[in-house]
Amino acid sequence: MIASGDDLFSKDILNRIVINPLNRASLFFDNMPKNFQxxxxxxxxxxxxxxxxxxxxxxxxxxxxxxxxxxxxxxxYPAKTLVTIMLKDKRGYNAVLLPYSKSVMIEVFNWNDLTPAEDKYRTALLAYEDGIYQESLNELVESIKSGNTNALAFAGFISLKLGQIYSAKNFLKLAISKNTDIYDAHAALYHAYMISDSIAEAESHLNTFKNITGVASIGTFEIDLSIPLDTVLFAFSESVVAGIDLSVITPLDSTSFSEANADTTAPLGDLTSEMSDTPFLTKYFLETLVFIAFAVLVMLMFFYFRWRTAQQEIISRQKGARFSDDLKEAKVNLKPKQVTDIYAESEKFANPVTLPVVSAEEEAQQVMVKDIEQILKESDQKSEIKSQSKVSLKPIKKIEKSSNPKVELAMHLIEEQRKIKTSQIDNLKIEDLPDESGKLNDIAKKFGIEKGGLETKQAIERLLKDEKYFERISKKFQNQNNNEQ
Structure with missing residues (x-):
């Protein structure tokens, strides 16, 4: 017995599931399970x-x-692992071990739509599953003669297992030339070339197998070499291949469909894609992604707010340090005179002058008092002028009397007019004088007197009636006289 494989004692792990073509499910393991049901x-x-x-x-x-x-x-479960494949319609199936890729291939098919070649192929696989290799090989040869490409691959597996190396090479090379989608054919041909010491050819097919399937190391495949090779076995494989009409075998193509894939609805794809590359993720995997994304988001928010708080503290400290530096610099550069000026300026704003609130009535009275003061002042000035004129008038009169009698008559008339105006003003009652300036002007024109005289009379009469302000004015003049003395 001879075995081929790199990992004989690794742990059994189901690590990948591939559906390709759509009627075939392949379960890939790290190490081939010993048996299954x-x-x-x-x-x-x-x-x-x-x-x-x-x-x-x-x-x-x-x-x-x-x-x-x-x-x-x-x-x-504690003692088993159960794989359940649910179909959309009633179907039959084959479940076959593919030892080189360490996988179990499950293909479903419709019994009612099988061609003769497909029927022979499915029957051969059932015998292959049960280990009835010679019967399986006979059915596979009949299927091959009817044009089934994948039957060539399994005929090569059985021939290799039975130690028929030359027959295995013939079947496997023909299967690969017809583009079989049973990719373990490349690994089986690698194994056959290694037994024949054809290293270069063996390495070429091994690399092709790994590139297509993505399997890093091939699994174990037992070969019985107890029976020596003879011309009978060689002649059998040669005669079988020679008796096949190769034109009836349609090469499989990844872009077309074959009778073996009657249940597929899409072209064959590349078997090397991992489970994670398929467009469908498991619910558990999605939940894990959501949880991880949420956790990352929470962490980002936490670190962001922490960073923001730290930045605010740094800015606050920088402002405090800048203020302290500015204050120190100001203390060094500030002159005593500047300090005095700033203090004096601040005192103006700190102690503003409060103006007394004057009512409208008091304001009117103050205006009236000012007018009376002005009138009295003008009266004093006139009296002074009169006194001065009296001092110098005597000699003038003497001159006028002696010089011109007409001038003396004119002066007499002026004096009489003044007396008449004074009498008219004295005869007017305060109640007859209006407060409005326009009407007061009309009365002055009517009597031929000056408006200022009427205004003076109004002011004096009001002052005499208001004892309080009369007393204040009297005191004020007394104080002024005392100061002048």
């Missing part, structure tokens, strides 16, 4: 696959399909 529900719409207890990454807990496969759910 599968069954179809009575309504033909649910496939249950039970593994021994294995670990499952969170991204594989729930997976959504777009074709005949509706969804895939993975549940773990």
């Amino acid at each position: 599968s069954k179809l529900s009575d309504d033909k719409k649910t496939i249950s696959i039970e593994f021994p207890s294995i670990n499952v990454v969170d991204s594989c807990r729930q997976f959504i399909g777009q074709g005949i496969i509706n969804s895939i759910q993975v549940q773990t």
Whole structure:
């Protein structure tokens, strides 16, 4: 017995689920499970696959399909792990181990729409699942003759497992040339070339396998080499391949559909994409993303407000330090005279002069007193002029009497007119004099006297009636006389 594989003792972990094409689900493991059991529900719409207890990454807990496969759910129990595949319609299925990619391939199909080649292929896979390899190989050869491409890959697997290296190479090379989408064919051909010591060819197919599948290391595949190779086995594979009409085998293409993919509704894609690259994320994964985003947002807000508070404290300290520096500089540069001027200026604003509030009545009385004072002052000036004129008038009169009698007559008439005006003013009653300036002017014109005389009479009469202000004026004049003496 000979085994190929890099990781024989790694822990069994379901780490990836791929639906491609849409009627095929592939479950990828870190290490190939030793065994599993599968069954179809009575309504033909649910496939249950039970593994021994294995670990499952969170991204594989729930997976959504777009074709005949509706969804895939993975549940773990203490002694087992259950994978449930829910279909949109009634279907049959095959569940096959692919040891090189360490995966389980589950393909669903419609029994009622199978072609003869597809029918032989599905029957061969059922025998392959049960380990009936020779019967499976016979059915695969019939399917190959009817034009099924993927049957070539499984014929190569069985030939390699049975130690028929030459036959395996023939089947696998033909499968790859027809673009099989069973990508373990590249790893199997790598294995066959390694046994034949064709290192360069082996490395080429290994790199192709890793690039297509994304599998870092190939799994274990046991080969029985106890039976020596003979011409009979070689002749069998040669005759089978030689007897196949290659024109009936339609090459598979990632951009087209084949009969084997009757349930697909979209072109074949690239198998190397990870679960995280699919457009459907599990509910748990979404919830985790939301929680992480919320936590990051809360942290950002916390650090932002903390930074803002620190900045405000720094600004406050800078303002205080700047004020202290400015104050120190002002103390150094300020001169004593500037201090005195500033203090005197501030005293003006600190102790403003309050003006007494004067009522309208008092203001009118003050105006009247000022008018009376002005009138009395003018009267004093006139009396002084008269006294002066009396002193110098005697010689003038003597001159006038001796010089011109007409001048003396004119002076007499002027004196008589003055007496008449004085009499008229004295005869007027204060009640007859109006307060309005215009009417007072009319009365003055009517009697042929000056308006100022009427205003003086009004002021004197009002002053005589107001004893309080009369007393104040008297005291004021007494004080002035005392000061002059």
